[in-house]
Amino acid sequence: MAPPRPKLRVRDVEIGHRSGRKGTYALAVDGLSFDVAPNEFIAVVGPSGCGKTTFLTAVAxxxxxxxxxxxxxxxxxxxxGRDRSLVFQQASLFPWRNVVQNIEFGLKAHGRLDAAGRARVAELVELVGLGGKGDKYxxxxxxxxxxxVNLARALATDPELILLDEPFAALDAQTREVMQEELTRIWQADGVKAGKTAMFITHDVPEAVFxxxxxxxxxxxxAHLVADIHVDLPRPRTPAMKRTPEFLAMSDRIVDxxxxxxxxGKQAQPGRRVTSDDHAGVAAG
Ligand SMILES: Nc1ncnc2c1ncn2[C@@H]1O[C@H](COP(=O)(O)OP(=O)(O)OP(=O)(O)O)[C@@H](O)[C@H]1O
Ligand SMILES: [Mg+2]
Known part of the structure; x- marks a missing residue:
């Protein structure tokens, strides 16, 4: 059977620019290649400053x-394009618009705030757990x-690909856990159903695995790819899964x-490049 057509196709991507007075050529991303299938939720981890945000910004x-x-x-x-939405660490809501008006913003900007658009916004207010809070500022x-609200706003325009850059990094540990559960529930209810794709950057490896x-x-x-690890935990994901030996072993391996x-950098060795064998070699299970 032919493999499904990728939703997102990344091939040998290089991102560089001339910088400094001498105009030296600086690379942020160097030969990044991978495919993302419809319905796949991809987490991206890597050392600080490796080029994750730069890459996400290019995909946007x-x-x-x-x-x-x-x-x-x-x-x-x-x-x-309208086929992509971005969610950053800081919610960046319009202070003079209430919850509903903030979520409506993208639809309004695209001239799509009709009856169906309003119904979608009302559905999203409930889906993200803000029922009854639509008129709050x-x-x-x-x-x-x-x-x-930020998540609902990103979902309102029905993007094919939702790009999230450390969206929970500014939250306290407890709220972060709750938001992880909420996002996996929302993804299951909204993204998967519609064949969407998500790319989520994080420094928190258990969050990525979850x-x-x-x-x-x-x-x-x-940045280039060093490992592509399949997480074969069943969905819906539950907080109890975080305590299973499979989950902990996978998290440990990725942290390593x-x-x-x-x-x-300390040993002055280049990062080893991923080979197709690595996909199987580091796959879960
Ligand atoms: N267009 C570009 N071309 C080349 N380098 C760039 C470009 N844009 C940003 N950079 C550089 O790329 C490097 C990686 O930055 P980036 O913010 O992408 O890292 P990051 O992996 O998101 O880091 P963190 O985990 O700390 O958020 C930085 O040194 C930045 O100055
Ligand atoms: Mg970043």
Missing amino acids: GLIPISGGTLELDDHRIDGP PRELSGGMSQR LADRVLVLSRGP LVMAQSQI
Whole structure:
């Protein structure tokens, strides 16, 4: 049987620019290749400064790539588009708009705030657990509630690909756990049903394993792929899974991979590149 057509296709992507007075060429991403299938939730981990945000920003179409190809649904990404939404660490809500108005914003900007759009917003308010809070203003919301609004706003436009850059990093540990459970529930209810794709950057390896179908480990910068790990835990995911030996073993293995990359600089060794064997070699199970 032919493999399913990838939703997102990343081939030999290089992101670089000239910097400094001498105009030296700096690379943030160097030869990154992988495919993402419809319905796949991908987590991306890697050492700080390796190029994760830069890569995500390029997938969003906000900066150009200097080599390789990026394709979403067989179309080359060459700028921002309605088929993608971004969620950052800070919720960046409009303080003068209430919850519903913040979630409506993208639809309104696209001229799609019709009856169906309003119904979708009402559905999302419930889905992200903000029922009854639609008329609250950002100043009245906690950090976790603000991030729920942010998520709902990103989902409202029905993007094919949702890009999340450490969306829970600013939350306290307890709220973060709750938001992880909420996101996996929302993804199951909303994303999977519609054949969507998500890419989630995090420094928290258990968070990556809990949320994702695959965890991509990037090398120290400039980033390339060092491991592509399939997380074969069943869905729906439950907090109890975090205590299973399979979960803990997988988290440990990924932490070791990231740590090895973080320490490579000290040993002056290049990051080892992923081979197709690595996909099987590090697969869960
Ligand atoms: N267009 C570009 N070309 C080359 N380098 C860039 C470009 N944009 C940013 N950089 C550099 O890429 C490096 C990686 O930054 P980036 O923010 O992507 O890392 P990160 O993996 O997200 O780090 P963190 O985990 O700390 O958030 C930085 O040194 C940054 O200055
Ligand atoms: Mg970053």
